[in-house]
Each structure stands twice: as structure tokens, then as C-alpha cells.
Amino acid sequence: MNESPKFAVIGGGSWATAIAKMLCVNQAEICWYMRNQNAIDHIKTEKHNPNYLSSVEFDTKKLKLTTDINEAVSYADILIFAIPSAFLNTELEKLTESLNDKVIFSAIKGIVPETFLIVGEHFHKQYDIPYENIGVITGPCHAEEVALERLSYLTIACADASKAKIVAKNLNSNYIKTKISDDIIGTEYAAMLKNIYAIAAGMAHGLGYGDNFQALLMSNAIREMKKFIRKVHKMKRNINDSAYLGDLLVTGYSVFSRNRMFGNMIGKGYTVKSAMMEMSMVAEGYYAVKSAYKLNQDYGAKTPIIDAVYEILYEGKEPKKVFKKLTDKLD
Numbered sequence: 001m002n003e004s005p006k007f008a009v010i011g012g013g014s015w016a017t018a019i020a021k022m023l024c025v026n027q028a029e030i031c032w033y034m035r036n037q038n039a040i041d042h043i044k045t046e047k048h049n050p051n052y053l054s055s056v057e058f059d060t061k062k063l064k065l066t067t068d069i070n071e072a073v074s075y076a077d078i079l080i081f082a083i084p085s086a087f088l089n090t091e092l093e094k095l096t097e098s099l100n101d102k103v104i105f106s107a108i109k110g111i112v113p114e115t116f117l118i119v120g121e122h123f124h125k126q127y128d129i130p131y132e133n134i135g136v137i138t139g140p141c142h143a144e145e146v147a148l149e150r151l152s153y154l155t156i157a158c159a160d161a162s163k164a165k166i167v168a169k170n171l172n173s174n175y176i177k178t179k180i181s182d183d184i185i186g187t188e189y190a191a192m193l194k195n196i197y198a199i200a201a202g203m204a205h206g207l208g209y210g211d212n213f214q215a216l217l218m219s220n221a222i223r224e225m226k227k228f229i230r231k232v233h234k235m236k237r238n239i240n241d242s243a244y245l246g247d248l249l250v251t252g253y254s255v256f257s258r259n260r261m262f263g264n265m266i267g268k269g270y271t272v273k274s275a276m277m278e279m280s281m282v283a284e285g286y287y288a289v290k291s292a293y294k295l296n297q298d299y300g301a302k303t304p305i306i307d308a309v310y311e312i313l314y315e316g317k318e319p320k321k322v323f324k325k326l327t328d329k330l331d
Contacts, residue, residue: 005103005166008076010069010091012036013282014052015107016082018143021053023080024062025173031064033072035091040065053147073097078105078167080137084282085110085119092127099127103163105135105156109191110284111291118188132160135167136184138191140246141176142256149175155243157181157188181243185233190225190244193306195285196292197221198251199263200305203312203319206267213327217305218252220330224303228292231299259285266312267319290314304329 007027009020012034023030034040042050043065047057066072073079074097083091085108106119115122120136123129135158145152154171156178158164168178181187197218204217225248226239239245251257262283265275272286293310296303308326311317 002077003166005077006031006075007078007080007170008033008072009080009082010072011082011107012039012049012052013082013084014143017049017053017056018146019080019082019107019137019171020063021056021058021146022171022173022176024058026170027062029062029064031066031072031075033066033069035067037067040067053143056147069094070097073099073102076102078103078163080105080107080167081119082107084108084284084287085112086282086287088112088119088122089114099123099129102129103133103135104129105137105158105167106188107137108284109138109195110288111192111295113287113291116291116295118185118192120184120188131184132158132163134158134184135164136188136191137167137171138187138243138247140242140250142250142254144256146176151175151177153177153179153242153246155179155181155187155241157184157243159184179242181241183233183235183237183243186229186235186237187243189229189232191247192284192288193225193228193292194221194248194251195259195283196289196306196309197225197248198257198259199266199283199285199289199313200309201252202257202260202263202265203267203309204263204323205260206264206269207319207323209323214253216330218249221252221305222248224301224305227301228296228299228303228306231301232295259283262286263309272313285309286313 008031009016010033048054108119112122120134138155141152156164156168164180172178222245289309308322311322312319
């Protein structure tokens, strides 16, 4: 493909804002689609997103802002989707432009609820996009630390290494280090699963469990993740690489983790509805746990942590009792 492709970012949240910031370091212009016209007007005049990562100041000459997803698709060679998985299908229903000649990278960490597919599989099966034109952008990396320009690491996965290298090059900077991978399925499932484990970590904290148990929980979580991903897509991978273990740890422990925050609130006694109302951002793990639990009915991996989080969030079981049982299943 073209060595100097045009990029479009699809989404207006914190991760989309962080990706737009990264791309602007290396691109003369990017297209940025978001639904909120007021946010676009604010960026044009004040040079920052009013709702997310407001400390990030943009050179607006580099931004082609639009509320029309078809304009963004028409503009770009490479589309980076960074919207909550629960809303992806609704946005794609607006498309009249073809995706056939586009390269699509997902920065979404969840499963599409309408199809129970990770984003890459959704584009492949629903839109006939070949896997060599689909990629994944994963961490360990929090948008808030990108805003602060703290040293961060990204893994760019694609079946076509040349496309992964192009995206990696355009996200790279003095504070962003990038590496590539060919494990598109495994890295995307890991990005989804780590949000569930972060909710579990938050629940444990909210219930009063200490650092010793948190360490045990995370060590069990990475082994559980390995079993689940192996069932889904068996290939040679090192589960201790940063795209798997590193992303799990930062999401499970960081104060910036919305999934950990959500779990902490549940552990402290909030209802799911009240916790969601108090948070200004979507906790992807809430939707992911239902999808992962349902998928595992077919795969049959041993997943006591996922099962416990599902029981609390979707069956209304008492967190204290569920975690007491879970502690007997971990080692």
C-alpha cells in the first residue's frame, strides 16, 4: 500500500483523542470523526477536546473534523476505530461508503454485542474485509499518560507486517514506542479480557482485599487469559509479552483504569446502574464479561474469575460471597 497513507480516527472519547494526538506528530493532516458537533466547534476555537483529555492542545490546521462518518471513510486509506464496542454497530449502520479498499485498525477493547465477535472478526465476517487489511492497536497504554507525554508502549498487530509497520511508524514518537505482532486474534482477545480482570481487581479492592490478594488475582488472571485465548486461536505466543501481561497489569492496577474504578464501586456496594451513572466514561469490561462468558460456553476454558464477575454483574449475586468462593479456587 501507499507508504504515506491518509488516516482517519473514528471516535470522540479519550482513546480516540490520544490516537489523534499521536498521529498529529507524524501527519500533516488527519480526519477525525466524532458525533458531537459541539465538541468539534469547541476544538476548532479552543484547540482541545472539551470532554476528554482536555489538556491536549491540537494544531487545528492538522485536523479535518467531521460529524459524517462517510466523509471520514472517503478521506482515509487507514481507518482507526476507537469507539466503545457497544456502539460500533450503530455507527457502522450509517455507512454508505464502501470499506472494501480500506485498511481498518481497531483500538476498541471489547466484543461487538450484536455478533459476539471481537472487532477484527466483525469486520471480516460482516463486511468481508480480508484479515491482511485488519489490525489491532493495543497497550500497555493509558490515554491519560499519552496526554501527559509519559513514556508509553504500543503493540500494533496485523497479518500483513508491512501495514503494521506503517501504522507503528505513524504512532511512534519520542514518548511512544511501538512494536509489531502477527497475533491479531490473540492480542485483540487479550485487550478485551484484561478489562474483565481489571473489574475483578477493582471489586477485590472495594471489598477490602489487600495487595497480597491482588498479586495472586493477577497471576491467576494471566493464566486464565492464556487458557481462553488458546481455545479461541491456537498459535505460538508468549503470554508474558507486553501486549498480554503488560496490558493486563496496567489495567488492573492503574488509577486511570475505568474498569478497575467500575469494579471498585461495585465492590463498595454500588449497583451496576448507579456505578455507570457516576462514571463519565464507558467501562468496556462490563459488556465484555457477558460476551466472554457466553463464548466460553462453547470453548470450555476454565475461567473462575470471568465466571465470578459475570455472577456479580449479570446474576446479581453478592460480591462478598462470590469472592469468598473465588478465593478457594485460586492458587
